Amino acid sequence: MPNRFDGLVDPEEIERVIRRLGGDLERREFLKKMGRLAGGLLLGASLGAVAASCGGRTPRVTRTSAPGTSPPPQPAAAADLAVATTGTPAEMTRKALDAIGGMGRFVEAGNVVVVKPNASFMDGLQAGTSTNPDVVAEVIRMCREAGAARVILVDHTLRGAAEACLNANGIGAAARAAGAELLVRGGSDQGGGVTTPIPDAVAMTSADVYPEVLAADVVITVPKAKHHGSAGLSLGLKNFIGVTSNMSEIHNHGLQQSIADLATLVRPRLSVVDATVILLENGPGGPGPTRVANTVIASGDAVAADSYACTLFGMTAADVPYIVHAAGAGLGTADFNALKVVNV
């Protein structure tokens, strides 16, 4: 095309050009150029949108087997429920797990394991609001020892951004050091959950569950035993509210029954209850009076583990309806006395 600086300014030429303004050639050229420009802008905008949406929120999970479909663990000559009360939190965790047959009873080589602690709060150990990081780390380490291909730490924190919570309660560093991948979401509902029907539900017929939980071979709940203002106690079954992205929604369906409904979907294979320091009032976030119970409870029956944990608060499963509902749904037994319980 001719250069725009070319030639002389001739008034006649100007007149001519002005007259030609409406000419087809010019208009077509102009439209073409503007079209190209608009196309470029659109392309840039969509690239920006794509870049913005690739924020890394979507977890990449390749395993597709449903939870609980692996062959049932080989029963060993071991206890059904173990209560450890001596040693450091890590030692208690290992002792309790060894007493119920070791991690090999629950995790097979090559399994993808999801570990669900309670990492919801930005408090240290003494507040009794989050799972002890040593307990979490020991569980992860034992999963690795049992040959787990991947151990994924999943949670949806309550008070504050995921990293802030994980840093404050120490679970982040401990879990990473023990060899887990972290998929922890922060405070607000940022999506990421997959709306999943709960076939055995009584009250809540679907939940937005994080896909890695659905895809895992084994799900292990590692709760903090503590008081809870609305549910009574927060234990291993209630812990699974944190595998959903729409955490608040569960309260619309009746909290107690919905906790049991959600547990029928997740079906934990192992429960390791951290009762080293327990929060007695003003739960789940505290601050409130705590007691050093120095206890770790491990069981393949999450209902029984929760039921046993109630006794630490001077309560029984009957005081915490979701345990009764879960037992009713066939997830386990609330009557731990019927099981082989050992103290180690």
Next chain:
Amino acid sequence: MSGDGGRRRGVRIVRWCVQLAFLAFFVLLTFRAAYPPIAVPSANLLLRMDPLAGLIALTGARSLAAFAAFWPAWVLLGLTALSGHRFFCGWICPLGTCFDVVGACKPRSMEYYRPGGREIRARKAAAASGSHRRKVRLKYLLLGLVILLSLAGINLLYFASPFVVMNRSVYYVLLPQVPWFLVALVLLAVAYRPRFWCEDLCPAGALFSLVSKVGKRLSARVSPLSVVKDPAACVSCGACYRACDFTLDEPFLKGDAGQLRSADCVACGDCVASCPSPGALSLKSVGEPLYVSGRGKPARAPRPGREPFPKTSPGKGLTVTRGEFIGSVSLGAVLLAGYGVGLKGISEPPLRMPGAQDESRFLAACNRCEECVRACPAGCLVPMGLEGGLQKLWTPRFQPRTAGCIYEQCDQACRRVCPAGAIEEQAPDRVAIGLAHVDTKRCLGHKGRQCLVCQERCRFNAIDADGLRPVVVPAKCTGCGACEETCPTQPSSIRVFADGYEPVWPDGGSGTRRRGG
């Protein structure tokens, strides 16, 4: 491009590179203002190059600290005065670059200015009467208006500053949404002249022009940059006039004056590049020629009896007559009268981020550049629409239902990126965004159901559980909105309101919207 001279293409290419690099830098900085920002103090570096915003920080926000934070702008103004050119507009301004892109894409035939009938008549009348009334370009009036109104607490930078317009536009494109104001300006450039905004409307450009004018007077001899004409070599072909995106001053073209005096010269070098006559025009630095003309297409001699230029100045500029001035003042008065009136009537007072609780001061200081909205890691800030009237348009509103504020975790990212000093630093224990109120008719706990999610989520223990009923403790509540964000009812049964505002709860289901998921 015709093959006349690599130099000519050269200066163009260099300028394109510089302009596009700055545009890319600007977009990158806006992009990276998102939390966690690369380096928070410099994420708004280009925004702090805006001298007009710096002035407004003094007249509107009345903050010396904010004024001083605009040091890049003062450096820039100093360089402008020293060089005597609005070089910023020609080489750096991201909005100017957009206009240049439009100019490059416009077909040649559209580059000519077509005076309207009214203007032609006015010019004929002026020629007939022989009067050369001095006219003031609109941009200077706009500059005065923006500064005057800022004294009254009305911040118009969101229309007046190219930096703010660009930043907001980049933010909207990233969303992605259409940046309507930028689109309007680009359409203006398409319909009229690419640099129409820059030469006739831009108040920040007016400030640069004023300073460069002063600089030209002060440093006529020692200016490090000047365009000089050798009348002996000039063939009066008018190539420079056509090349200039602004209005070259006519005396300069027609003969005698040695140095280009236009206050609007952006030092792009297009006139020198286009000049076909060797030595007729040169770009000089402290008397030494940097760049001399003569690579343009060889000139044709003007036809006998014809002036190479239009008889009168083509008057590309938009100037103001008395009637127009009175009309614009009346329009301004009408706009001002409607300034505070929201589209939906008087709505509840908007919540702001921590450190922005004095609403009138905030409105005076906020530029509406959306840097804070971009920086917020929680995503709890949204630009307002017209619900609070023109005066609150595009100001950041804290919307707890979308996300609660986590100021103690992000260390007030919004405050740290704000170039205007509109947000004050707050000690974490003194934050008071608002106060949470419980809708006792809707709240699940007050209906006897087990919930208390708000109590679980409250980081400040500002919600007590009275049995299953949440009760807000005003002394502890910071208004962070974690409770409102998380409440399972639809709409939320616990909401944050500005301090002192008594909430009216909706009976029906027409509450705030909730994010899906």
